[in-house]
């Protein structure tokens with residue numbers, strides 16, 4: 001029995017309609033059903049108890065990071081470098097009136113690989129899938145799903161409301177504290193006012209005080225809101241706008257997912273038309289990605305139909321359907 005906690009739609013005069021993102025316990029959402037009901041339909045969901053057994057859930061407190069990595073210099077936000085110990089002091093002093101830093105540039109495999117054993121077994125809902133494929137062009141090859149560490153204090157927030165590049169899905173798993181997400185569907189893009197020069201970032205930077213003179217159609221956008229706590233992860237589908245704000249001092253991790261259902265959008269985005277030589281290069285890239293996509297689709301359906309066949313197991317790394325099939 002699926003326990004979906006959906007609250008009724010609430011009409012808020014200046015902000016439009018607010019809908020709660022459904023929450024489902026992992027035991028009621030097998031991975032295959034997650035793929036068909038949410039990934040393939042591009043709808044958001046929160047999964048509870050998504051990462052049972054993670055040491056991180058027991059040990060990753062702000063103090064843990066200060067003690068273990070306090071002297072390490074990290075990039076906190078775009079181009080801002082600081083010692084992690086100072087970042088944690090700022091996070092702990094953060095208030096709604098005077099928000100402290102929000103750490104979002106640490107890639108765990110690259111900058112803090114010692115943390116990896118605390119994230120085992122892997123959260124299957126966050127499995128990066130086609131990003132693991134050796135057929136992925138080098139620039140996009142991310143067997144780790146680009147696993148990022150996010151730390152912030154009360155009132156802190158991810159700096160931009162945006163949707164992820166590459167037409168990627170994102171999964172954010174909360175480890176410590178609570179964080180609020182506000183999402184907007186791709187069909188409401190016009191109402192969140194993308195930057196003319198950066199179409200994946202919104203001009204709206206404070207969802208609680210939206211300037212309705214500058215952004216008069218904002219109230220037409222449907223807001224999908226939810227607060228996630230330790231052990232819960234949110235699936236943010238491709239092209240969904242999202243903003244994240246810390247409710248209580250928060251530590252979480254984020255990965256990107258590339259699946260057959262967001263592949264076409266990825267190919268279209270990465271092969272813009274261009275002219276002259278560039279046009280020829282883009283056509284070659286498109287051909288490569290389309291053929292690779294077909295090979296990956298074939299490998300994926302073989303894994304679904306004949307999971308135990310030895311040839312299929314040999315080919316599986318070309319588009320692993322499970323973490324075990326990744327090489």
Ligand SMILES: O=C(O)CCC(=O)C(=O)O
Pocket residue numbers: 104148150157158164170172179242244252254
């Ligand atoms: O801060 C968060 O939880 C959101 C992270 C995010 O959207 C991103 O890294 O692209």
